[in-house]
Amino acid sequence: MQAAMSAPDQIDRNEPAFRVRGLTKTYGEGPAAVHALRGADLDIPDGELVVLLGASGSGKSTLLNILGGLDRASGGSAHFFDRELTAMSDAGLTAYRRHHVGFVFQFYNLMPSLTALENVELVTEIADNPLGAGEALGLVGLDKRVDHFPAELSGGEQQRVAIARAIAKRPTVLFCDEPTGALDSTTGRQVLRVLQDVNTELGTTVIIVTHAAATAAMAHRVINMADGTIREETVNKHRLSAEEIEW
Amino acid sequence: MVSPLDRKLLRDIWRMKIQAVAIALVIAVGVLLLVMMDGLVNSLEQTRQAYYERYRLAEVFAPVKRAPDHVLQSIAQIEGVAAVEGRVVGGALIDIEGQAVPVRAQAVSLPDFSSPRLNDIYLAEGRRIDPRRREEILLLQGFADAHDLSPGDTLSATMNGSRRTFRIAGLAQSPEFLYSTAPGELVPDDARFAVIWMSEEALAAAYDVDGAFNQALIALERTAEPRAVIAKVDRILERYGGTGAYDLEDQISNKFITEEIRSLRMSSRSVPPIFMGVAAFLLYIVISRMIEAERMQIGLLKAFGYTSAEIGWHYFKFVVVIAAGGALLGCALGVISGQLMAAGVYQDVYKFPFLLFRVDPAAFVTAISVSIASASAGGLFVLRKVFALSPAVAMRPPAPADYSSSARLVAALRSVLDQPSRMIVRRIARQPMRTFAAVLGIGVGMGLSVGMLGVLGGFDKAVDLTYSVIDRSDASVALIEPLDQKTIFELRRMDGVIAVEPYRAVSVVLRNGVRSHRGGINGLISEPQLSRALSLDMSPIYIRADGITLSRTLANKLDISAGDLLTVEVREGRRPVLTLPVVNVAESLLGSPAYFELSALNEALSEPGRVSGAYLKLDMDKSTQVYEDLKNMPAVAGVSIKEEARASFQKMMDQGAGAMRYVMAVIAGIITFGIVYNTARIAFAERAHDLASLRVIGFTRGETAFVLLGELGVITLFAIPIGLLAGVGLAGAIAAAFSTDLYSISAEVGPVAMGIGTLAVLIASVIAGWMVKRDVDRLELVSALKSRE
Incomplete structure (x- = not known):
């Protein structure tokens, strides 16, 4: 399994990046069970920038965790191109994350004991064909801050390090969980700009989970979630650039 | 290039350096003790063996009153005997200027025109004796050093009652006297015991054993059975006054060093594990805390695609670095303290001509691997948590610690404790x-x-x-041989002597079934005041005439208790074999004595009225005069001052x-x-x-x-x-x-x-x-x- 997932070019990229059918996720059992996903159906084409909207508890983070290979579904299926994520073993999911997936989190989640450069190297070390760690930091405009520890960086800078870390492996898909949630508007726009650049310049499929509806304006596709199901799916005819977004 | 995870590791260790050092020190102490004690055991054993072999230490010693030289041939023919040598040994007293009491010494003969076949000496300084010069001797190096004597100096000694002056040709050591104590004492004191080696002919003349020997040294063939050889030697020497051959096990110097090695080995096996256990526990709590605190980071690494094994290895390295660091430090300190112990303590007490502290490389390997293994045991227990952590769960902050289990306990304490104290109780209870x-x-x-x-x-x-x-005496006097009570009267009459208490010491082998003990019986008066026996509750006891009183250690060794019959093989005089009841068990602290009432003992030996020596109570103002007078009594073999x-x-x-x-x-x-x-x-x-x-x-x-x-x-x-x-x-x-x-x-x-x-x-x-x-x-x-x- 690991071997099969290790070569990105073996993926049949004619298929949609993700194909989700009847996906369910239940936490706990019996009367105390929480149904986070109640049968989601969804297709995400390769190379799109997708925004996943929804209130707290709508199931969007659960969906992202399952598509990102961080968590397992309770039922239904999810495919990454021609590979069935829901059928993979732990080792298979690890390899999937290792070779195809980049993550950006709301709270950056940098290693406090490593410098910016080292945080990126953490990923380039185990990737097959990574960008240089310095190059990745250059892409997010942090080439001057490579030797700083997270504690010496502002929130926006930390998030950009996190993005550099996520794109350094040239992921097929980049998942962003509330990437601007902890940032002010100016810094938030800078971060969104970087994500947009990653999508257009590297061709990476970018999936952003957020409850900030304004972000939706920059997406190819907007998916609205509520109560663990896909409530609405719209394709933007006119996309705004990150700088144009109303905050 | 150092990988980023390894850099994280190094920074984590640096951040927790005091904790890491505290744990490493616990490991280091354990390893230090292990390496030091193991090294000492190794060094003592190997050096002893090399020393014994190189200087051909005999394996059986057979003391005899006087046996003609041709008897040696009969001994040589015993099956299993590889080599025999006869020699002359005797007690001597050395006069040291300015010292009231002469020092006790053992005089040992060396063959006149060849080197000894057995029990050779190591010449530390000077030269061997020239057999043509009767006054030349070799002196035990430790004693010479203690009194600042060197080759060329003269020494005055009394042998068999006659006083002679000797010239020191050289200083020597011998595997026979690795641990040398004055007779009847347990602790070596270089200044108070000497060994003199001299020409066989000269010594034989001094002790009236010309053409004869009074001790046979025997080396055994590899396959020989010592017990069988000893029995045959005893039979041959019996009619010449043999007092019973014994093997190395009963040789006093060897006995002490064997005991030392045994107790070192025992400690090296039982003490270090305690330290390893504590270190494993500490690593367990430290690593589990680290993993708890870094669960987000672990989740993150998993999200990036690091496998559980890779992450586990990262934390495991933390354990390994601390354990290996502690172990290496312990190895270094163990070698240093081992060297200090070998040179400072062991070489001081045990007179090896050389004692190289050498640790068996296997001990290092054992020490390091045991440290890492036991530390890992602590760590591995926690690593399960790393494996169990799902990346998505890890990304969520941990649930608040659940203190509900301590609720009832704390509720009960509510009236007694204030809020901060209740927090303490809660934590402990949780x-x-x-x-x-x-x-x-x-x-x-x-x-x-x-x-x-x-x-x-x-x-x-x-x-x-x-x-x-x-022992409440001030001094004790040993006589050259058991004499009648006249000597005691003489002692009593001396000015400055307040009280005199005679004793009779008899060398015996005690047997109870298969168990035996080679030692002596002390014949004491029934209500001794100067040298007493104590009951197990530390009160003085009567020395009984109707049977033997054994010390506790001896009773245990022989597995015998009051009321049982004990076989006593007397090793001197007429050598009777007696069967005596054990009537009492006494406390013993140093040595393992057996007591019997003086006249009852003499009666059992059919030697009435004999004494071997006496305990003295002195008027300390006149003690110098008493010692001087004792020096001039030919019957006195030695005086020891308590x-x-x-x-x-x-x-x-x-x-x-x-x-x-x-x-x-x-x-x-x-x-x-x-x-x-x-x-x-x-x-x-x-x-x-x-x-x-x-x-x-x-x-x-x-x-x-x-x-x-x-x-x-x-x-x-x-x-x-x-x-x-x-x-x-x-x-x-x-x-x-x-x-x-x-x-x-x-x-x-x-x-x-x-x-x-x-x-x-x-x-x-x-x-x-x-x-x-x-x-x-x-x-x-x-x-x-x-x-x-």
């Missing part, structure tokens, strides 16, 4: 196993120290009892054991510090947020620190009684393990041992607490509250 393990760890460490201190105390008490309660014997014992105790006390206190301190500091650090890390909250709502620094340190105080206070109990238990076990028929120590865990142990634990605990309190004081309120961990 993790009872961790608290218990910490208490146990400190308790065992402290117990180890208290136990060792107790054994040392027992030793002290043994010396004290022996020289003040059992204070000198006691002083050499005390000297050894102060040098060896005195230093040991500090070492033991430091060991208790290191274990306690390791545990308390790590427990405190972890408690602090887990609760920095809570503590900051307390400060925000108005708690003072002191009150906040109380909440944190109170837990440690409780742990320490619980640990102390456990440490004391463990100390008493361990002291008993150590004392029993160390006791032999040379000395029996009863552990005496007195106030001093308890005090030192308790103090060491308290001091270590206070230092650790103080180091953590500094962090509480520095707690930054805002950032502590902002951070999610």
Whole structure:
């Protein structure tokens, strides 16, 4: 399994990046069970920038965790191109994350004991064909801050390090969980700009989970979630650039 | 290039350096002891063997009154005998200028025109004797050094009643006298015992054994059965006054060093594991805390695609680095302290011409791998948590610690305790196993120290009892052979002698079934005042005439008790074999004596009225005159002054054991510090947020620190009684393990041992607490509250 997932070019990229059918996720059992996903159906084409909207508890983070290979579904299926994520073993999911997936989190989640450069190297070390760690930091405009520890960086800078870390492996898909949630508007726009650049310049499929509806304006596709199901799916005819977004 | 994870590892270790060092030190102490003791065992065994082989130490010694040289041929023909040599040995007294009492010495013959086939000597200085010069001798090096004598100097000695002057040709050592004590004493004192080697012809003349020998040395063939050879030798020598051959096991010097090696080996196997166990526990709590604190980072690494094994290996390396660091430090310190011990203590007590401290490389491998393995055992237990952590779960902050289990307990205490104290109780109640393990760890460490201190105390008490309660004389006199009571009257008449108590010492082999003991019977008067026997409850006992009173160690060794019959093979005079009832068991501390009433003993030997010596009570103002008079009595073979014997014992105790006390206190301190500091650090890390909250709502620094340190105080206070109990238990076990028929120590865990142990634990605990309190004081309120961990 690991071997099969290790070569990105073996993926049949004619298929949609993700194909989700009847996906369910239940936490706990019996009367105390929480149904986070109640049968989601969804297709995400390769190379799109997708925004996943929804209130707290709508199931969007659960969906992202399952598509990102961080968590397992309770039922239904999810495919990454021609590979069935829901059928993979732990080792298979690890390899999937290792070779195809980049993550950006709301709270950056940098290693406090490593410098910016080292945080990126953490990923380039185990990737097959990574960008240089310095190059990745250059892409997010942090080439001057490579030797700083997270504690010496502002929130926006930390998030950009996190993005550099996520794109350094040239992921097929980049998942962003509330990437601007902890940032002010100016810094938030800078971060969104970087994500947009990653999508257009590297061709990476970018999936952003957020409850900030304004972000939706920059997406190819907007998916609205509520109560663990896909409530609405719209394709933007006119996309705004990150700088144009109303905050 | 160092990978980023390895850099994280190094920075983590640096951040936790004091904790890491505290754990590494515990490991280092364990490894130090292991390497040092193992190395000493190895060095002593190998050096002894090499020394014995190179200088051809005999395997059987057969003392005899006087046997003509041709008897040696009969011995040589015994099956299993590889080589035989006859020699002359005898007691001598050496006069030292300015010293009231002459020094006892053993004179040993060397063949005149060849080197000895057995029991050769190591010439340390000068040259061998020229057999044509009768006045030339070789002198035991330790004695020569103690009295500043060198080759060329002269020495005056009395042999068989006649006084002669000798010239020292050289200084020598011998495998036969590795551990040399004055007759009847247990502790070597270089200044008070000498060995003189001289021409066989000259010595034979001095002791009237021309053309004969009074000791046969026998080397055995590899396959020979010593017991069988001894029996045959005894049969041959019987009619010449043989007093019973014995093998190396009963050779006094070898017996001491064998005991030393045995107890070192035992300690090296039983003590280090305690340290390894404590270190494993500490690593367990430290790593589990690290993993708890870094679960987000672990989740993140998993999200990036790092496998569980890769992440586990990362944390495992933390364990390995600390364990290996501690082990390497311990190896280095073990070699250094081993060298110091070998050169400073062992070479001082055991007279090896060379003693290279050499550790078997396998010991290093064992020490390092045992450290890593036991440390890993602690770590691996936690690594399961890393594997179990799902990346998505790891990314969520941990649920608040659940204290509900302690609710009932705390509710019950509500009326008694204030809020901060209740917080302490809650924490302890929530993790009872961790608290218990910490208490146990400190308790065992402290117990180890208290136990060792107790054994040392027992030793002290043994010396004290022996020289003040059992032996109340000022000096004792040994006669050249058992004489009639006339000598006692002479002693009584001497000016300055207050009391005289005669004794009769007989060398015997005691047998009970298959068990036997080679030693002596002390014939004492029935109500002795100067040299007494004590009952097991330490009160003086009558020496009975209707049977033998055995010391406890001897009764145990022979597996016999009061009421049983004992076979006594007398090894001198007419050599009767007696069957005597055991009537009493006495306490014994040094040595393993057997007592019998003096006239009853003489009667059993059919030698009425004989004495071998006497204990004297002196008017100390006139003691010098008494010693001078004794010197001029031809019947006196030697005088020993009790204070000198006691002083050499005390000297050894102060040098060896005195230093040991500090070492033991430091060991208790290191274990306690390791545990308390790590427990405190972890408690602090887990609760920095809570503590900051307390400060925000108005708690003072002191009150906040109380909440944190109170837990440690409780742990320490619980640990102390456990440490004391463990100390008493361990002291008993150590004392029993160390006791032999040379000395029996009863552990005496007195106030001093308890005090030192308790103090060491308290001091270590206070230092650790103080180091953590500094962090509480520095707690930054805002950032502590902002951070999610």
